[in-house]
Amino acid sequence: MRQIYLIRGLPGSGKTTFAKKIARIVYEADMFFEKDGDYQYDRERLAEAHAWCKERVKEAMLNGFNPIAVANTFVKRWEMEDYLKLAEANYYTVTEVTMSGPVRKSVHKVPDETIERMRLNWER
DSSP states (O other): OEEEEEEEOOTTSSHHHHHHHHOSEEEOGGGGGEETTEEOOOGGGHHHHHHHHHHHHHHHHHTTOOSEEEEOOOOSGGGGHHHHHHHHHTTEEEEEEEOOSOOOOOTTOOOHHHHHHHHHHOOO
16 A cells, blocks of 8 residues: 655654654655755745645655655645645555654754744644
8 A cells, every 4th residue: 555644743843854764755845945955945935845845746656656755844734735635646545644742943944933933823
């Protein structure tokens, strides 16, 4: 059975670390901003980053990779919808994982006020 894990949580909650433990194929929108080992976030390109991530996941599914993990914040439940549709279309079982442990300092230097705003907007 093919499996995709949708791993959600606040920045610094351990999404990437956990994803790498459970799947060989891991994608996250943050990967779009990594250039030559340097993270160069550009808020203006966030939609493009998410589209890039979805396209990588689609390609992995079409190539039959298994399991796949997607580690994004997914603060709002609708943000997972495209991945759920991809999973259904490509016969993948979905497991949603919410990282709810203590938030450590974000490796991408997300400001504390941004993390708090995400926490306040979190959908269970």
